[in-house]
Amino acid sequence: MGKLDRFGRDILEASRQDFVGPAGNQEVLVNQVCAPSNHAADHVLDRLVSDTDVPAHLITRVYSRFIERAYGSLYKGGAWKAEYSFEIQPHLEEHSLHWKVHGTSQLRMAPPAHGHQKAYDKAYVEAETRVLNQSKIVITTCANAYLHSALMQEEKQQILRPVKFDTIVIDEAAQAPEPDVVLPSACATTRVVVVGDHKQLGPVVPERNLCSPYVNILKMPFLERMLKNPRRWEASTMLNMQYRMHPSIRSFPSSQFYDSKLEDRVAIPHRPELNRIWPEAKEHRRFIDCRTPQSMGLSPELTRTCDAALTENKTSLKNVGEAKVAAGLCSLLLKQGRCEARDIAIITPYRAQQYEIRGRLQKDIPGSKHILVGTVHSLQGSEREFIIISFVRSISDDVQDIAPSEEATSMGDSLALREMRKTRLGILEDSRLLNVALTRAKYGLVCIGNSEVLSNGSKDYYDLIQDLKRRGCLVSREDFLQNGRSSQRLIRHKPRRCLNA
Structure with missing residues (x-):
């Protein structure tokens, strides 16, 4: 409730600080904010854009490759039919990574994607890395934080991180499965801030081919597991404003x-x-x-996204x-x-x-x-x-209400109906x-x-x-x-x- 105001100020303060490296060069510190769902990530973006004075070009929202394709990205061949696509709010699209990449000189000077896909993809990746390293706040979902190739790459059995993040904030952590909290956290070089409310909804686990014990582990919110340890209370703060x-x-x-x-x-x-x-x-x-x-x-x-609601017997x-x-x-x-x-x-x-x-x-x-x-x-x-x-x-609609409202709570009401x-x-x-x-x-x-x-x-x-x-x-x-x-x-x-x- 007040958490965005609190950690928004902290992120803003951290984003204003630069780091002087061993060689005496000043390096821009990049901070990452992750959330379990696209809606939650966009909400963070909206608040940071509207409620802070961070310039728009320093805030970048990274969507999944599927969503990027739906909005015109030609990386790896561009659009193809997908069953699910998230709708980006029009006033937020200018902050997206794919939007900013399309305006870079690297991509304007690159050969056209049609007929020169490999050369175009190489220029696209270079433009992504440049945009991200020029940002101070990068916002994405927890899954994209360790799956999106602009944030984490695998080359010759090694994991490469094109962008180094000083601070990583996990928002709505109670809704994220434990791997979605732990894996992005591993990318932080200085600190990890976990924000959430264990009295709100936990993770949605849509996979139906997993064994029951593993499903129960995934359904256990990270925050709930942490707060079961009394020592963790000392490192936690309730934001009651x-x-x-x-x-x-x-x-x-x-x-x-x-x-x-x-x-x-x-x-x-x-x-x-x-x-x-x-x-x-x-x-x-x-x-x-x-x-x-x-x-x-x-x-x-x-x-596989957290945008899914629970259903009962494959129906709703x-x-x-x-x-x-x-x-x-x-x-x-x-x-x-x-x-x-x-x-x-x-x-x-x-x-x-x-x-x-x-x-x-x-x-x-x-x-x-x-x-x-x-x-x-x-x-x-x-x-x-x-x-x-x-x-x-x-x-x-196939059941008749046999008792009016006044009788439903009376002593004569049917116990079976109640x-x-x-x-x-x-x-x-x-x-x-x-x-x-x-x-x-x-x-x-x-x-x-x-x-x-x-x-x-x-x-x-x-x-x-x-x-x-x-x-x-x-x-x-x-x-x-x-x-x-x-x-x-x-x-x-x-x-x-x-x-x-």
Whole structure:
């Protein structure tokens, strides 16, 4: 929460220091920041670019060769069809390694790739090395730190490192498998800084052909293993100052997951134009009680990246009703709240719901491309002004709810029904997933879900919904949609001012 502000200043300070070598020559120290996923790495890049005074040419983002090819790189033959490609945000692309390489004199003077591929590749590698050595901060994923050929090369059974890194920072280390923390750390010449929260999501291990003990080892977060050793506590520091969330958004995660130790170091002014969603100046949360059914949806095969969400039995879940509400919220924010699309993110535990929401946005809202839609796992480490969470879990579309809400919690409720609901949350039962989802928002948070099913399935959700009820933040889906339609009519029929009046 406040970690980027803290280690961002440390990186900035380290990047300003140069090293005088044995021969008396001044050498530029290069620092590397690694994160488990592309989303988390881009978030670090965005913050360093927007919140520090480091010149843009000194910050370089290294994407994988697959992504570079998708964005025009002709190294090793250029583009070829891939099943998965990460979308680079337009305002960040100028900081990428492949973008900078294309503007170097080495590549401009190199022979064309077509017909002279080896000569072109040689010039490309030389340009990469030059760009990286002229940078002070290099940002990449943990995997790319030891797999990307611009950062680590193998020649005659020897490992060559074209760039030497003084300090290496591993961000969101709790989400990275242990090898993804240890291997990049081996490249540091002076120090390693490991940053993360062991109370948030751990590694995703998509491989299904590994033996169970090895999978369990990979699922153990590096930070959790470190903190099991009492001596490691002396070398650790809890950053309890949070610089992201509105105090009302911070309140529940702090009391539920961090023993009420989080303190606010942020001032977020109230925006009256958003009163239709968050009517109270001191309360920037909303829970839309959506009783629409869940259904099965196909989920793509998991890739080797950390951007994959957990699936159950090679399938995933979606909730069309919640997707419609999420799209309606986005429309309200963009039209009435005068918000930008890049300030909004929609997160969900399930990949099928991610695609359902993305399809709904493309259909209903022109220009919604820059609204970020992803799984909780893939967006850990990210933040946005406005976060919409779709929990998905509800009564299945082939199951009839035999008890209304008032009777579901009474003494006469069926024990079998209560037990069935208690075990229906699946991956949502992981309290770390809820913690991550609730702590991405800066100004406003909206949760969409079946309050009854969620409350009966987990104590964390029960406590959350009771807290929101006490503060008047719970609204039914029908009331919200009716309120939204009224707002849209007011916008469309707002009388124009007479210029001559």
